[in-house]
Amino acid sequence: DEIRDWSSDVCSSDLCALEQALPDFEGQLLVTYGDCPLVSADTLRALFEAGAGRDCALLVAHKDDPTGYGRILRVDGVVSDIREEKDCTPEERAMTEVNPGLYSFDAKFAKGAIARLNDNNAQGELYLTDLIAMAETIADVPGDMNELRGVNDRYELAQCGDILRRRILEGLARSGVGILDLETTNIGADCQIQPGATIHAGVHLRGKCRVAGGAVIDVGSILTDVSVATGAHLQPYSVAAESAIGPSAKVGPFSHLRPHTKLAEGAKVGNFCETKKTSIGKNSKVNHLAYVGDGMIGEGVNIGAGVIFCNYDGVNKNVTTLEDGVFIGSDSQLVAPITVGKGAYVADRKSVV
DSSP states (O other), rough: OOOOOOOOOOOTTHHHHIIOTTTTSSEEEOOHHHHHHOHHHHHHHHHHHHHHHHEEEEEEEEOOOOOSSSEEEEEEEEEEEOOOOOGGOOHTTTTTTEESSOOOEHHHHHHHHTOOOOOOTOOOOOOOHHHHHHHHEEEEEOOOHHHHHOOOOOOHHHHHHHHHHHHHHHHHHHHTTTTTTTTTOOTTTTTOTTTTTTETOEEEESSSSOOTTTTOOTTTTTESOEEETOOOOOTOOOOESEEEEOTOEEOOOOOETTTEEEETTEEOTTTTTTEOOOEOTTTEEEEOOOOESEEETTTTOOEETTTTEEESSOOBBOOEEEEEEEEOOOOOOOOOOEOOOOEEEEEEEEEEO
């Protein structure tokens, strides 16, 4: 009923985990490697279920080149032992059924068996694999070496990353998400994309993005911890972080939404604009080449090209407030703190303090 991870515990000997981390634990122990990122929950679940009521269960697999792996020994078809490669006879070394190294042990059995281990082997080490020969009841679960592959360098890490990326994209596409290019799209495991959303080529969704059905994330956009509501459209090469994009809102192309930007329904941030810690009201527009930082923008506001919210005085960040229906002409500079009242009109190229 409870899954805990003791991998960060610091122990003074190789045998201390059961005695120090799990002194009173009863039940099944799953033993896995930390360098096998492709192992699925289904595989671990199958291993756990196979171990129920037994001393041990282990994954087994076949490998054309078994070099470096322990070989599976059987008696009358039942796993009886694991022979580490350096201890194998020539006949055993020729076997291709190998031990990937994932187990389910009954805790009581494991405690007793580990206490009886010895280092009478070619490497002079204590082998966890020797527990297999001590077990009275044992089950084996077929595994896939493509899933159980380990990572030994940055190249193999990149290979596993690509497999995980494709696994995520396949799951999303089969659920009804429009993934237009499987080769260049990257979506993090913690992102939630609803069926009916459309993700174009070159898009990267990182962190905990939330994308609703009917939203469109266009070519080359990079989002981190962003929520995108239904009907919203991020045009090509938009970048956003820790922001919320409302229903039918439009962003880009080439826009940058910095953290704590909020776009209400129908709001727009146009090409080459930057926002930061700003709320943009319903149907308001920040159209071209503008910077709005630390802003409170009401509904139906129009902000012209080249407008700057001068939010920083060298010491403090100050707020610019534009009430409903405000029109700010091109090239205007608003020196915060400032409030422009409802329906006000500021002509082009003005500095407002």
